[in-house]
Amino acid sequence: MKRLAVALTALPLLASFSTGGRAEQSATVYANVAPMNDTVEGRIMPQTNALLDRLLRERRAMTLGGVKVFESGDKFLPGKIAAMMAYRLLDTKRDDPMLAQRLTEFADIADLTVDDPNESWGIYYYASALNKLREAGLFDRAVRPATLAKLRISLDWRRFVRADLTLIDLPNNYYGVAFSIARLRYLLGWEDATSSDALLARMIDHYRRYSGQYGFADETEGKGRFDRYSVLLIGEIAQRLIETDMKPTPDVLRWLRRSVDVMLPRFNETGEGFEYGRSIGPYGETCFLEVLTAAARFKVLTPTEQDMAYAFSSRIAARYADFWTDPATGSVDMWDDGRRTDTYRGKHRIFGENLSLARQYLYTNAIWNGLGYRDRPPVTAADYRRWLDALPRSTTTWFARGTYDRALVTVRDRGTVIGLPTIDGAEGQHMHNPYFPIPFSPGLLQGAADTSFPQLVPRITLTDGTVLMPLAWFKDIRVSRTGATTTITWRQDALDRMGGNDAVDDRRVSIVTRYVLSPGRIARSDTISVASGTAIDHIDLEFATFSTAPRAVSAGAVTFGEGRVTGFAANGLGSCNAGEAGPTYRAPNAAFRTAVKCRRDGLAAGRSLRMGWTIDYRATP
Secondary structure: OOOOEEEOOOOOEOOOOOOOOOOOOOOOOOOOOOOHHHHHHHHHHHHHHHHHHHHHHHHHHOEEOOEEHHHOOOOOHHHHHHHHHHHHHHOOOOOOOOHHHHHHHHHHHHHHHOOOOOOOHHHHHHHHHHHHHHHOOOHHHHOOHHHHHHHHHHOOHHHOEOOOOOEOOOOOOHHHHHHHHHHHHHHOOOOOOHHHHHHHHHHHHHHHHHHHHHOOOOOOOOOOOOOHHHHHHHHHHHHHHHHOOOOOOHHHHHHHHHHHHHHHHHOOOOOOOOOOOOOOOOHHHHHHHHHHHHHHHOOOOOHHHHHHHHHHHHHHHHHHHHHHEEOOOOEEOOOOOOOOOOHHHOHHHHHHHHHHHHHHHHHHHHHHHHHHHOOOOOOOHHHHHHHHHOOOOEEEEEEEOOOOOEEEEEEEEOOEEEEEEEOOOOOOOOOOHHHOOOOEEOOOEOOOOOOOOOEOOOEEEEOOOOEEEOOOOOEEEEEEEEOOEEEEEEEEOOEEEOOOOOOOEEOOEEEEEEEEEEOOEEEEEEEEEEOOOOOEEEEEEEEEEOOEEEEEEEOOEEEEEEOOEEEEEEEOOOEEEEEEOOOOOEOOOOEOOEEEEEEEEEEOOOOEEEEEEEEEEOOOO
């Protein structure tokens, strides 16, 4: 299609842009939904079994989505295969004539993959699979002696942890992986409990040290990256305690409850999950499953919260089967038809992602079944909606306060959930817009993984070529609510200098920011101050949206004929143009349809500038 663009100083009405794929303007609303067990056993497990059948037929020749799975470089793959082959085997009854075949299949695939690269998470998956077979009394029949001898050596946490229990070039969440492997080796009889006890103590100490008084894990060592994993990590720790039959400490229960408190205000009728940061998409939804089921299992939830958590979990499972699984390929899809995920979860991992996601649904479903929810219909649509409507309209979650403030403000506007994070993406992420201090809401306002276009944040280019953005150094965050309006303010005495792997403070420009969130409208205003001897060459800002048919109504203002965002208006940002979004503009769930781009020319040294924008949107009912 010919590229379309319109300057916002003109007034033509443009036709809707082509989606170029399965753009998701609004997600499916599950007023009523099937029990989670129905979806997992009746839809997710058969889909996964079909992939395993292909593996057994094609072996090393297997391809999926155009990817040769054994040539993809997925270093977790052998463990993920073992994990799901174990579930397939354990799902076979002891008196089923197929049991002998399933045992042979597991042994054959173990022989096939035993010498393949298998690291960290892959080691955990494999050790977990073997322990499940041990518990079922099938261990000796499922793995041949020569292969088992190799696995006993290769499935070792010491491959990525030093003798002093420090991690080898890995982020902090890998302490949980190391502990899990050590504990599983103990249960398998391969080592005593000394190492797993030491790693558990190290993991809890590290969590305590870098979660501070608020109880959320900083993914960095004190730099302030509080994202999905900061909320999920305690859920993963709790799940590993459940798996290895260990009791949680009071600290674990307290931290788990704090993660629950972040999640409850995000419940919805569509099964959509975490809204900002890396590795979201379907993993932004399964993180709810891990935390909520662990919280239910350890009795951290009230009875009503538990029923609602099960109702939401059932919607998450339905969304996975309906939206994230492509019926044409029989595979999860995070990469095609306009979707985008981060490099870490690139399409080369397509087979492994199918297996690890299915595994999460299986073990969380097993917990709900164990709590008495097997095949139980969730609460009625009316009861669920009534509970959602009673949730707080605005909540503030503090991650850190002090030299710099880190927080997440959550606003509920009818059925729309909006999150506004103020964090530092730090190494490798500070420049990527899924970490920007902007409003995020699944299907409405999103970022694009591993991209740095200035989504709703000014990108300031100085006359010496330095590029600065207000992304990392938040101070004096204040949140207030009056009626249905939430106001958030902060200042940054330094801006983040672009171009490096980590955030770098530059004090030549400072900014004071104010957000006002009211029903159907979000407004941001900034006051930018330039130090003496420094001048700005130009300022850029963009807004990528799923809405289409833009129509300029005045200089810097555009309305949209289709989509949930109905209008965007910029002030103090110079000329703006609306055009069809290009291939870079892809959110986790769909391609953006329109990109509005604004640029303002320079600002002299020692001056200040006021600028901002307003977004009008339709809230879901």
